[in-house]
Amino acid sequence: MIRLGKVVAIDGPSGAGKSTLAKSLAAALGFEYLDTGALYRAAALALRARGVTPEDDDGRIASALNGVSIDFREGRVYLDGRDVSEEIRTKEAGHYSSVFSARKPVRDFLLPLQREFSSANGKNRNLVVEGRDMTTVVFPGAWKKFYLDASLRERARRRYEQMAAMGKHISMEDAMEDVALRDSRDSSREIAPLKKGEDAFYLDTTDLSASQVLRKMVEVIKGCGPEKKNEK
Numbered sequence: 001m002i003r004l005g006k007v008v009a010i011d012g013p014s015g016a017g018k019s020t021l022a023k024s025l026a027a028a029l030g031f032e033y034l035d036t037g038a039l040y041r042a043a044a045l046a047l048r049a050r051g052v053t054p055e056d057d058d059g060r061i062a063s064a065l066n067g068v069s070i071d072f073r074e075g076r077v078y079l080d081g082r083d084v085s086e087e088i089r090t091k092e093a094g095h096y097s098s099v100f101s102a103r104k105p106v107r108d109f110l111l112p113l114q115r116e117f118s119s120a121n122g123k124n125r126n127l128v129v130e131g132r133d134m135t136t137v138v139f140p141g142a143w144k145k146f147y148l149d150a151s152l153r154e155r156a157r158r159r160y161e162q163m164a165a166m167g168k169h170i171s172m173e174d175a176m177e178d179v180a181l182r183d184s185r186d187s188s189r190e191i192a193p194l195k196k197g198e199d200a201f202y203l204d205t206t207d208l209s210a211s212q213v214l215r216k217m218v219e220v221i222k223g224c225g226p227e228k229k230n231e232k
């Protein structure tokens with residue numbers, strides 16, 4: 001039986017600040033950190049490398065994933081033992097991860113992997129996890145749950161700056177379009193769509209710095225933050 005440690009689960013759309021916050025919150029709490037988007041991105045790379053296209057049926061996707069190994073260690077993601085942490089950040093990998101993440105064999109493949117991450121060698125691990133269905137599907141019994149959000153414009157601006165920092169220049173219009181498309185795909189799919197869990201704490205990060213958001217999250221975890229669970 002898998003025994004869970006304390007899990008802080010964070011969901012939200014692209015660009016809401018989940019990765020930055022999950023990392024700094026994990027450091028502040030002394031917990032491990034898991035970026036589940038990185039797992040979906042690695043699965044998309046594996047599928048593309050095996051010649052799978054979004055038009056293929058579920059049977060083809062399931063057999064292509066058979067024997068694939070995806071691992072996340074110390075902030076890096078490994079596909080069949082190879083570090084793909086940079087490769088998964090391309091626009092193409094982002095696109096295919098969003099498309100393939102709607103498919104049942106992909107979600108079935110990654111679900112146990114994510115849960116097993118919270119118990120290393122049978123021991124509980126305290127964990128900060130972030131993604132789209134952490135609070136609703138993967139860790140519904142999480143110790144603390146958050147939904148991070150921000151306006152579309154602000155999330156596009158963050159995407160633009162993130163790409164620029166990697167030396168990739170896109171226009172603000174492209175960034176807006178990309179983020180809006182991902183929003184609609186991630187929240188309209190049939191299986192495990194992005195939505196705010198009823199018991200998740202809603203936090204709008206549009207006008208907040210990362211350190212302000214971190215402070216609020218720590219306050220909520222310590223039980224001295226404002227009660228805003230069902231605001232959205």
Ligand code: DC
Binds near residue numbers: 094097131133
């Ligand atoms: O967080 P990200 O942009 O790296 O995630 C890439 C894609 O993976 C995203 O468009 C939706 C999908 N995803 C998902 O469906 N469920 C998760 N828990 C995490 C990511």
